[in-house]
Amino acid sequence: MIRIVDVAKEANVSTATVSRVISKSGTVKSDTKERVLKAIELLNYQPNVLARQLRRMETKTILVVVPDITNTFFSKVLRGIESVAMESGYQVLLGDALNNVDRESGYLNILQQKKADGMILLTARIDGQVVEDIAKQFPVVLACEYTEGFEIPTVSIDNISSARKATEHLINLDHKRIGFLSGPFNSVLGRDRLKGYNQAMAQHSLPILSTMVQEGDFSYESGFNLTLKLLANEVPPTAIFAANDEMAIGAIKAIKSKGLSVPGNISVVGFDDIKFASIFEPSLTTVAQPSFDIGRIAMELLIKIISKVNLEKSQYILDDKLVVRESCKRLI
Template identity: 60%
Template sequence: MMKMIDVAKRANVSTATVSRVLRKPDKVSKDTREKVLEAIKELNYQPNMVARQFRTKETKTVLVVIPDVTSPFFSEVLRGIEHIALESGYRVILGDTENNINREHEYIELLLQQQADGMILLTARMDRARLEEIANQFPVVLACEYIDELDVPTVSIDNISAARKATEHFIELGHTRIAHIAGPMNVILSRDRLKGYEQAMISHQLHIEPLYIKEGDFSLESGYNQMLHLLELEVPPTAVFVFNDLMAIGAIKAIKDKGLRVPEDIAVVGFDNIKMTSVFEPNITTIDQPKYEIGKKAMDLLLNLMNGETLQKKKFVLKDELIIRESSGFKRI
């Protein structure tokens, strides 16, 4: 079945332009309109009938695009979104990209077909210009992830500052050989948390050992495997700051499987403060993100946009907190 993106490629225009031709043809130049209509005819494209029905009405539906529906971190963000949505008479459609950029584009097709009144993106892997184009046509809010210099309402924490705080916690405990298991470097959160780690090391005149920086993929398994690589080094680290709590759990298991102790032999700090961190043995020191509040704020902003309001402020940075537990240990003598 042909999609709107196929029409856009045939007519050599954007999908947003195709959407305008279908919704508001008077807003598109005659030449462009004719090109799009010709492409629609050639491809036998059938615009979504639900979208036609709601051309002048609200769907009372919002689309939430998430990178990994299995993540315990995002479940709390989603709860905040859904609570505000339901209170306001909206239902939530969930799109799981499974960290696949092509899936992200596919879900946006639903917005272009007007099957939702607005969208909250909990992932921001697509091209900045493309996202701005979509946001100029529809209400869009970014949450958790973000894109530099993007003129779209965004809710997040300061990931650089938070990572710096986590790393400095190790330094205050007396560690100098500090490693970092990062997330994928194609994700801005991974780059920012690496930057925070590096800033802390540099500001305290500590050497950044390239072999101490390993790249994972968000999963528990990658935390386990990357920790094993660190343990195989001739001089392994005494502390490890990990991109997220799931990978931190994997890292701790690898340490234990090698017959070592946490934090006595190697200290560990995670990120996100998912519920599991307070019951895992040892309890995990981590950066707490206000997950539920991020979801609520994102939905509040989307409601404002869908009501036609102009936002005076578009960047909202919520407060994070270092939660100190057993896995980072006590001050080293």
């Protein structure tokens, strides 16, 4: 078996120099580095990564907990995380919480057992105090969501103002009876997007009717079924704002199933701007999140924490954008 001393002998350098080239640490002259790399290639040397990780008490693995892997919004977030992780030599371990708080909490054990160097949570349903206590002991970053009143490194958008913006778009198109398909009320996203809807309605002196607000679970099925409930009202809504695109698409299918058209009879706005939003018919007006950047910044932040770099900033609020497409029109 080829050893590091064999590489050092072939390159006529010390084993410490070979180690610095492999780990990309310290300064090595370019010509020396080139000799070492040629020796590694010539001898087909395979560094004992596991031994090095054990010496440093690191795994070069990070855990990402997703609330629901079937929700396509998270694909771009994960791609952003993966892009930085690969460049930095980290592997990504994915945990699907299946929208279950107990399952989410169970993933914390992976950190406590030191099977990962850090964790990115894409969900905030776990008790905030529990997460903050873990974050004091291990590298943890919260992305897409946040916890109120706790100082946990976070990357997200302002969901309240984003939802207010989406609702105001419908109000500016002269809609007054606007139904809202919320996410779960026990989730920060569900609560914040409901707050944004309520704020817009109140600011324009429009009634907030309990029958016009339905609690969903961010799934296509809940969007479909809850829209049927909205349409069963004696006076149905002229527009619907759904707290994510999957529910919005479910809403459009439900409207069509009743022989109505979008936006001819009812306008619909979604949230997230998943890829399908632009190719669905009609194409969906929605709030676009910078999902790739959320993932990228979250991973960069986590690496800084792992590397014990002092954070100049730990709370990132990124910009969103209302993307206007075909699913809305002015009320005649």
